[in-house]
Amino acid sequence: MRFRTFLALATCLILPVAAHAQPVTGPYVSLNGGATIQNPVNFNAESSGISGKLQFRPGFTVLAGVGYGFGDGFRVELDGDWLHTTAHKADSTSGQFRVHGTEDNYGGFANLLYDIPVGLPVFPFVGAGAGYQFVGYDPGIQSSVQRIFGDEGSFAYDVIGGVSYPVPGVPGLALTAQYRFMQVTSSRNYLGNGGQGVVKIGQESSHSFLLGLRYQIFNPPPPAPAPAPVAPVAAPAPAVAKTYLVFFDWDKYSLTPRSIDIIAQAASDSKTAQTTTIDVSGYTDTSGTPTYNMGLSWRRAKAVAAQLVADGVPASEIETHGFGETHLLVPTGPGVREPRNRRVEIVLQ
Numbered sequence: 001m002r003f004r005t006f007l008a009l010a011t012c013l014i015l016p017v018a019a020h021a022q023p024v025t026g027p028y029v030s031l032n033g034g035a036t037i038q039n040p041v042n043f044n045a046e047s048s049g050i051s052g053k054l055q056f057r058p059g060f061t062v063l064a065g066v067g068y069g070f071g072d073g074f075r076v077e078l079d080g081d082w083l084h085t086t087a088h089k090a091d092s093t094s095g096q097f098r099v100h101g102t103e104d105n106y107g108g109f110a111n112l113l114y115d116i117p118v119g120l121p122v123f124p125f126v127g128a129g130a131g132y133q134f135v136g137y138d139p140g141i142q143s144s145v146q147r148i149f150g151d152e153g154s155f156a157y158d159v160i161g162g163v164s165y166p167v168p169g170v171p172g173l174a175l176t177a178q179y180r181f182m183q184v185t186s187s188r189n190y191l192g193n194g195g196q197g198v199v200k201i202g203q204e205s206s207h208s209f210l211l212g213l214r215y216q217i218f219n220p221p222p223p224a225p226a227p228a229p230v231a232p233v234a235a236p237a238p239a240v241a242k243t244y245l246v247f248f249d250w251d252k253y254s255l256t257p258r259s260i261d262i263i264a265q266a267a268s269d270s271k272t273a274q275t276t277t278i279d280v281s282g283y284t285d286t287s288g289t290p291t292y293n294m295g296l297s298w299r300r301a302k303a304v305a306a307q308l309v310a311d312g313v314p315a316s317e318i319e320t321h322g323f324g325e326t327h328l329l330v331p332t333g334p335g336v337r338e339p340r341n342r343r344v345e346i347v348l349q
Contacts, residue, residue, distance in 0.1 A: 024069030024115060024216055025295070030077070032063040032176065032212030038085040038103070041204045042187075045146050047197025052092030054141065054201075056103065059085030061208040063180070067113075069216070075113045077127075082106045083182070083206060087141045094145070101141030101148075105184070105206070107133035109158055117251070119287060119335050125178075127160040133184050135204070148199045152188035164214060171291050172216035180208040242269065244346040246304055250287070250337055253299040255307060263304060266346045267311035275348045278313060280305045281321040285341040286334045290324060298322030304344045 038056035045051065060083075067077035083105035090099050111129030118124060133156040140149030162178025183205045192199035244266040246259045255263070270278055282301030284293040301320045309315050330340045 024067075024075055024214075025071040026216060026218045027066070027068050028075075028172075028214055028216045030063075030065045030067065030176070030212055030214040032061075032065075032178065032210040034061060034208060034210035035059070036061045036083050036085060036206050036208045038083075038206045039204060040091075042202035043090070043148070044200045045148075045192050045197060046200070047193050048146060050092050050094050050146060052090050054087050054099065055089045055091065056085040057088050059083060061180075061206075061210060063208075063210060063212070065111075069115075073115045073117075075115070075125075075127075077111045077113060077129075079109045079111060079129075079131075080107070081109070081133075081182075083208070085206075090143065097143050097145065099141055099143040099146075101137060101139070103141065104136045104138070105133055105182075106136075107131055107153070107156065109156070111158065111160065113160065115164070117288070121289070122163045122165045124163050125161070128158065129160075130155065130157045132156065133182070135184060135188065135201070137190060146192055146199070148190050148192050148201070150190040152190060152201075154184045154186040154188060156182060156184045158182045162210075166289050166291060172218075174214045174216075176210075176212045176214050178210050178212070180210060182206050182208065242273065242348040244348075246344045246346065247339060248300055248342045248344070250285075250339075250342065251296070253296060253303050255303055259304075260307060263307045263346070264311050266348065267308050267313050270313055270317070270348050273348055275317070277349045278308065278318045279321070279345075279347040279349060280308070280318055281323060281345045281347070283323055283327060283329070283341060283343050283345070284325050285336060285338040286325045286328070286332055287337045288325075294322060294324035297324045300342075300344050304346065308346075 036059045040053040040055050043054055063079055063081045065077045065079040067075050069075045085103050087099045087101050090097055109129045109131030111127050113125050113127030116124045132153060134151055134153045136151035137149050140147050159181045160178055162176055164174040164176045167173040184203055187200055187202045190199045190201060244262050246262050280301050282297035284297050301322050305318050305320045308318055328341050330338050332338050
């Protein structure tokens with residue numbers, strides 16, 4: 001029931017914004033560390049007849065992962081984790097008594113995550129996944145009446161929520177802060193009392209609060225330099241450049257039917273106007289980060305250039321540029337979604 005509740009919560013968070021993600025594109029690596037709070041765990045010692053709950057002090061978690069972003073906000077990630085906590089007392093049927101010893105959780109998870117654009121410098125994300133977790137007591141958790149030791153495994157799931165902050169000036173690098181709930185789904189049997197008995201440990205869960213780094217391995221190409229101003233010179237009847245504008249939906253680089261018609265007209269005119277160069281330049285509005293917008297402008301320009309080639313224009317005649325949120329057609333402040341700035345300009349020269 002608890003697992004279905006968390007999945008429903010994650011789905012409700014994802015669906016309203018699924019069409020407007022701030023994407024991570026391509027492979028990346030991540031490393032996180034922080035504090036862990038382990039919930040009390042049920043135990044039942046068959047040999048002594050003692051049962052109750054083990055209590056734990058706060059511990060720590062280390063989490064490392066490799067992932068892949070699909071460019072639409074969704075990411076898949078494989079994580080390896082290690083959780084370390086210390087037991088300090090037990091509430092049992094025979095009363096409360098002190099215990100000592102450590103519990104170590106380690107294993108791996110496959111997670112699906114989604115990055116949410118909110119028009120701020122930080123990007124929230126949510127996710128969930130499943131995996132396998134080993135829970136070990138070595139050399140054991142012990143008291144004056146009982147000792148528990150051994151390593152046993154179980155299927156597990158996790159639910160994640162956090163925020164990322166792209167580091168200015170370091171393309172692909174982001175700081176992350178996240179909360180992670182992890183549930184071990186099955187009870188497990190361990191050796192007790194020097195190996196003479198069995199102690200059953202119930203399902204267990206933990207809450208981890210983590211800080212970390214995420215690095216996107218392949219990043220968009222560096223910004224192309226803005227065209228340098230050229231001093232006017234006298235020239236005999238220069239040919240007039242002809243410009244075509246292709247507009248895009250927010251955070252998209254796919255072509256609409258209207259865009260395809262405009263590109264086809266530009267391709268047709270280039271064959272009859274003695275064109276020597278076709279300049280294709282992509283732009284964005286000011287929503288999103290400058291680094292992301294630079295990559296998006298390149299993707300828009302490349303989509304238009306590919307359609308020109310499909311319409312019969314030789315690729316050698318096409319020069320492609322991406323200028324991100326610079327050279328706005330309609331001047332705006334930062335973070336403004338202006339449709340006329342989301343464009344590609346085709347210039348026949």
